[in-house]
Amino acid sequence: MVWHKTVGAKALEKAGGVSIKVGDEIVFATRVNGKLYAMNGVCSHAKCILGHVEKDELKVKCPCHDAEFELETGKMVAPPFVAPNAPMDKLGLKTYPIREENGFIEIDL
Numbered sequence: 743m744v745w746h747k748t749v750g751a752k753a754l755e756k757a758g759g760v761s762i763k764v765g766d767e768i769v770f771a772t773r774v775n776g777k778l779y780a781m782n783g784v785c786s787h788a789k790c791i792l793g794h795v796e797k798d799e800l801k802v803k804c805p806c807h808d809a810e811f812e813l814e815t816g817k818m819v820a821p822p823f824v825a826p827n828a829p830m831d832k833l834g835l836k837t838y839p840i841r842e843e844n845g846f847i848e849i850d851l
């Protein structure tokens with residue numbers, strides 16, 4: 743695991759989070775109520791890029807079919823509307839350690 747310097751910390755304040763290319767991965771990063779969260783930024787349903795967090799919510803919604811993922815765990819907590827019986831327990835996303843250092847967001851992959 744290696745810490746990767748990514749975007750300036752202010753980038754996370756806009757639009758409910760950002761999806762960032764980090765090495766070979768796309769990572770969704772956001773800050774809610776002062777706490778940083780990072781998870782795989784590619785939806786496990788049909789590979790759309792996440793998404794944003796509604797104000798103060800602790801989940802991110804996929805823009806394609808509205809699946810929702812818990813920020814803390816990456817667990818899918820609402821299925822895609824086109825696949826309401828999707829096996830949510832198998833469709834979680836990996837989460838990553840994240841920190842702010844000298845005004846930049848760093849993610850441990």
Ligand code: FES
Nearest residue numbers: 785787788804807
């Ligand atoms: S691609 Fe994300 S819910 Fe379908």
